[in-house]
Amino acid sequence: MSTVATPRQKLSRNLLPDAEPLQLLTASGEAVPGGHLPDDRVLLDVYRRMVIGRRFDAQATALTKQGRLAVYPSSHGQEACEVAAVAALQAQDWLFPTYRDCVALVARGVDPVETLSLLRGDWHLGYDPHAHHVAPQCTPLATNTLHAVGLARAAAIKGEDTVALVFVGDGATSEGDTHEALNFAALWRAPVVFLVQNNGYAISVPLSKQSAAPSLAHKGVGYGVTSMLIDGNDPAMVYTATQSALEAARAGEGPTLIEARTYRIEAHTNADDATRYRSEDEVLSWLARDPIDRLDRYLSARSVLDTGARARIVEEAEAFAASLRDRMNADPTLDPAALFQHVYATPTPALRRQAAKVTQ
Amino acid sequence: MTAIAAEPVTMARALNRALADALAADDRVLVFGEDVGTLGGVFRVTDGLAARFGEARVFDTPLAEAGIVGTAIGMAMNGLRPVVEMQFDAFAYPAFEQITSHLAKLHNRTRGRMELPVVVRIPYGGGIGGVEHHSDSSEAYFAHTPGLRVVTPGTPSDAYSLLRAAIECPDPVIFFEPKRLYWAKDASPLTTGTPLDTAVVRRAGSDVTLIAYGPTVPTALESAAAADVSVEVIDLRSLAPFDDATVCASVRRTGRAVVVHEAPAFLGYGAEVAARVTEQCFHYLHAPVARVTGFDIPYPPPMLEEHHLPNVDRILDAIERLQWDDTVVLPDA
Numbered sequence: 001m002s003t004v005a006t007p008r009q010k011l012s013r014n015l016l017p018d019a020e021p022l023q024l025l026t027a028s029g030e031a032v033p034g035g036h037l038p039d040d041r042v043l044l045d046v047y048r049r050m051v052i053g054r055r056f057d058a059q060a061t062a063l064t065k066q067g068r069l070a071v072y073p074s075s076h077g078q079e080a081c082e083v084a085a086v087a088a089l090q091a092q093d094w095l096f097p098t099y100r101d102c103v104a105l106v107a108r109g110v111d112p113v114e115t116l117s118l119l120r121g122d123w124h125l126g127y128d129p130h131a132h133h134v135a136p137q138c139t140p141l142a143t144n145t146l147h148a149v150g151l152a153r154a155a156a157i158k159g160e161d162t163v164a165l166v167f168v169g170d171g172a173t174s175e176g177d178t179h180e181a182l183n184f185a186a187l188w189r190a191p192v193v194f195l196v197q198n199n200g201y202a203i204s205v206p207l208s209k210q211s212a213a214p215s216l217a218h219k220g221v222g223y224g225v226t227s228m229l230i231d232g233n234d235p236a237m238v239y240t241a242t243q244s245a246l247e248a249a250r251a252g253e254g255p256t257l258i259e260a261r262t263y264r265i266e267a268h269t270n271a272d273d274a275t276r277y278r279s280e281d282e283v284l285s286w287l288a289r290d291p292i293d294r295l296d297r298y299l300s301a302r303s304v305l306d307t308g309a310r311a312r313i314v315e316e317a318e319a320f321a322a323s324l325r326d327r328m329n330a331d332p333t334l335d336p337a338a339l340f341q342h343v344y345a346t347p348t349p350a351l352r353r354q355a356a357k358v359t360q
Numbered sequence: 361m362t363a364i365a366a367e368p369v370t371m372a373r374a375l376n377r378a379l380a381d382a383l384a385a386d387d388r389v390l391v392f393g394e395d396v397g398t399l400g401g402v403f404r405v406t407d408g409l410a411a412r413f414g415e416a417r418v419f420d421t422p423l424a425e426a427g428i429v430g431t432a433i434g435m436a437m438n439g440l441r442p443v444v445e446m447q448f449d450a451f452a453y454p455a456f457e458q459i460t461s462h463l464a465k466l467h468n469r470t471r472g473r474m475e476l477p478v479v480v481r482i483p484y485g486g487g488i489g490g491v492e493h494h495s496d497s498s499e500a501y502f503a504h505t506p507g508l509r510v511v512t513p514g515t516p517s518d519a520y521s522l523l524r525a526a527i528e529c530p531d532p533v534i535f536f537e538p539k540r541l542y543w544a545k546d547a548s549p550l551t552t553g554t555p556l557d558t559a560v561v562r563r564a565g566s567d568v569t570l571i572a573y574g575p576t577v578p579t580a581l582e583s584a585a586a587a588d589v590s591v592e593v594i595d596l597r598s599l600a601p602f603d604d605a606t607v608c609a610s611v612r613r614t615g616r617a618v619v620v621h622e623a624p625a626f627l628g629y630g631a632e633v634a635a636r637v638t639e640q641c642f643h644y645l646h647a648p649v650a651r652v653t654g655f656d657i658p659y660p661p662p663m664l665e666e667h668h669l670p671n672v673d674r675i676l677d678a679i680e681r682l683q684w685d686d687t688v689v690l691p692d693a
Contacts, residue, residue, distance in 0.1 A: 124469040135437065136469055140461055146427055147462070150434020157390075157416060157440070164434075176454070180427030187422065342472035343507050345530040348557070348601040 011244040013253065017217035017229035021261050024236040027289045029297025037236045038243075040304045046087050046235050047295045047305065048313050050079040053103035054292060055317035056112055059324050060102065060119070064270045068328050070121040073100045077233070077265035080291035081167075081197045083107040084238035085260075088246055089165060094133040096148040096166035098141060100197075100264075104167065108132050112324045122332035133162075142168060142175030145194065149185045152192040152249075163191040163249040165242070171202025173216050182223040182257065191249035193242065194220070194257045197232060199264040204277040220257030232260025233291040236298075263289075372542040374516040374550055375405045375481075378523035379443065383413045386441065389527060391418045393428055393445030393481075402447055403483060403542050425455040432478045433462055441477045443527055449484040450493035456501070463532045464507035475530045479523070484512075485575040485622050486654075487540035487669055489662040495539075496659055497623035499574075502534045503600040503632075510599040511556060512536040514577030516546035518597060521554035529556055536599075538575035559603040561610065565592035568616040568679055571607060571633055573599060576620040576670055583675035591679070599629060604636060611637050612644040616682045618652060620670050625653040647683040 011022075024035040031037055038046075057076050064072040075082050082103040086095060089108070097104050105115045110127045117126025118137055125136045135151075138144035148166035155162035172178055173196055185192050196216050200207055213219060220227035226248070230237045238260055245256035263286035267274035274283075299305035340347060340355035347355070369377070382389050391409055393401075397420035400407030410418040421428050425446055432442035446452035452459075459480065466474050486495035503510045509531050513519035519537070526533040533556070563581055567589040572580035573596040584591035592610050596603065611617045617637050619630035634649035652670045660668045 123471065124465075125471070128473050129437075129470060130473060136466065140457060143430060143458060143462060146430025146458065147434035147437060150431030150436075151438045152434070153431060154435040154438035154440045157435075158438070160438075162438075177426055177430060177458075180422070180424040180430070183422055183424065184427050184431055338471070342468045342470075344509070344601075345467070345472075345475065350601060350604070 013226050015221045017227045021229050021231040023231040025234045029294045046084050049083045049107045050292050051313050052317045055321045059321040069119045071269050073269045074266035075103045078262045080235040080238045081260050084235040085242040088243040092162045094164045096135045096144040098138045113327045142172040142177040145181030149181045149190050152190040163246045165193045170198040185255035186224040189254035192255045193245040196259045199262050203268045217259035225257050227257040229259050232262030233289045235295045368545045368547040371516040371519045374520040378520045382527040388441045390442045394447050429455040429458040436476045436478050443479040446482045448494050449496040460505045464505045476532045478532045479526045481535045483539045484536045485538050500629050509533045512574035514595040517548035520550040524552045525556040557598045559596045559606040562595045563593040565590040569610040569614045572620045583672045608640045611641045615646045618650045618678050620652045622654045624656045626656045650678045652678045
């Protein structure tokens with residue numbers, strides 16, 4: 001992110017991404033000259049949800065240390081992608097997240113305890129996917145890209161005004177499913193947006209060992225997918241790029257691949273030791289490009305955010321975390337009989353007999 | 361049960377008719393895969409469907425099996441009922457992750473909030489002179505995965521009724537079509553109403569139960585006709601779930617059982633059948649449950665496949681060795 005590209009009023013629909021990431025807000029929170037930023041109201045809402053999201057993330061990490069979660073993959077540092085992309089969605093749109101996207105789920109309105117069921121381990125999924133149009137979090141990685149394309153294609157067949165937004169990481173761009181999904185999406189002009197959160201590492205493996213492409217956004221080009229490279233720690237840019245791609249999809253212009261350059265401040269999960277593969281200096285350099293600080297500076301300079309408003313948001317985040325802590329400190333209700341339900345629409349005789357062995 | 365046609369039809373034709381009738385009956389049904397559109401499928405099972413129902417509902421896809429199944433999952437999440445074709449058994453393997461990690465699990469993972477009414481059609485088995493990767497029997501991989509229904513017809517009329525039932529089923533169904541029976545004819549009427557999870561007694565007998573499915577059903581019937589004992593033949597039809605009741609009722613009457621399939625014996629479907637029959641019918645058995653299967657080798661080249669496939673001689677030999685006179689018979693190898 002050494003150079004700042006000048007964003008355009010209407011983002012182009014070129015297949016080839018820009019050579020350098022597009023930016024609307026510099027790392028110090030100044031508007032890039034000539035850029036067309038989202039409304040202050042939109043950005044204040046993104047700011048608020050990022051602050052709550054980061055507090056949620058910290059609380060989830062703490063709950064993991066207390067043994068309340070089996071594991072937690074933090075998205076600290078990636079809040080611009082997690083929140084601003086979701087903020088651009090409409091109610092009828094669908095989100096296809098990965099395991100690292102709990103903050104995105106919370107930003108979408110999914111109950112935080114239901115969000116954490118997978119990671120607490122009381123069930124594989126705690127929320128109703130249909131309630132918020134959020135697919136189950138994808139753990140194998142990249143497989144969700146095909147689900148998103150299929151859902152989007154079905155929406156087009158049914159005449160629904162629905163776009164699917166699918167999250168993948170840099171590592172998942174190496175999986176075959178991502179490539180098949182880009183190809184199917186382009187052929188079908190499916191209303192789908194691929195957001196690659198390139199945080200530089202697939203657990204420990206750096207991007208340099210993942211891809212020799214000029215950028216991950218270039219991976220869309222060969223399939224005929226419009227591709228963009230953006231600063232993934234710039235909430236204004238993530239919102240604008242996502243919204244632009246969503247609207248293009250809605251207008252029948254087909255899919256878009258967005259590579260958002262960001263960074264995972266924490267280790268892969270609580271079980272990981274990031275000091276084995278990256279330097280403290282590198283982490284510090286990314287802390288200086290923090291998405292929340294950046295938007296805070298911008299909104300403060302415009303007097304959209306003041307001390308009182310900031311305090312109210314922090315207070316809301318604290319209350320959100322306290323409620324989450326209280327609810328997560330209650331043991332979940334577990335029912336072993338549930339293991340046998342919904343394997344098939346109607347339980348088989350063999351499963352009924354097996355269920356009896358754990359419920360008697 | 362509604363009789364639909366009584367003239368003799370091939371299994372390929374019966375499957376084609378089932379797809380056409382399902383497409384006509386329900387707008388949510390889609391048919392897609394490699395070469396299923398303009399060409400009508402390499403076995404012509406989808407012949408004429410694209411012309412009749414339009415490219416929006418019957419269409420060719422890129423050559424990408426994970427993509428075919430993965431997008432079918434997404435479509436089902438949005439209320440459609442995709443029927444997809446994997447062109448040949450061994451070409452379905454790229455879709456294995458989508459099938460086992462997602463298709464099979466999503467209903468359970470979402471506590472029943474998502475249904476995945478997807479049918480994955482897989483032409484399978486040997487005996488058609490196919491070169492490598494065209495003759496695998498991969499049913500055990502899928503039958504081993506909880507959440508999937510695995511079905512395989514042994515007759516044209518079952519092919520029709522089971523495929524109709526599979527498409528109407530809320531669960532994902534792996535529908536194995538025995539390639540070498542595609543051209544087998546049957547004059548039985550094509551009907552709906554056959555349950556998706558029951559075995560059927562194809563031939564009544566009293567001395568031994570021959571348990572077969574898919575491509576080995578005609579071989580089992582031929583063996584039964586040639587045997588000098590009274591052989592009951594069961595066509596399993598549903599590999600998952602397994603119809604314990606029908607199989608065990610038969611074995612308890614006959615006291616002897618032989619399982620026949622093309623797939624290798626080791627950890628094959630017959631091992632599960634033998635275990636279940638032994639667990640449930642032990643005191644009725646006069647001999648261990650025997651297996652007549654393909655050997656534990658990669659599927660042979662076409663000029664040698666006749667040595668691999670279970671045939672009448674091997675089945676009759678297995679029946680003869682079922683300790684009829686209580687003399688000890690050493691097992692093979």
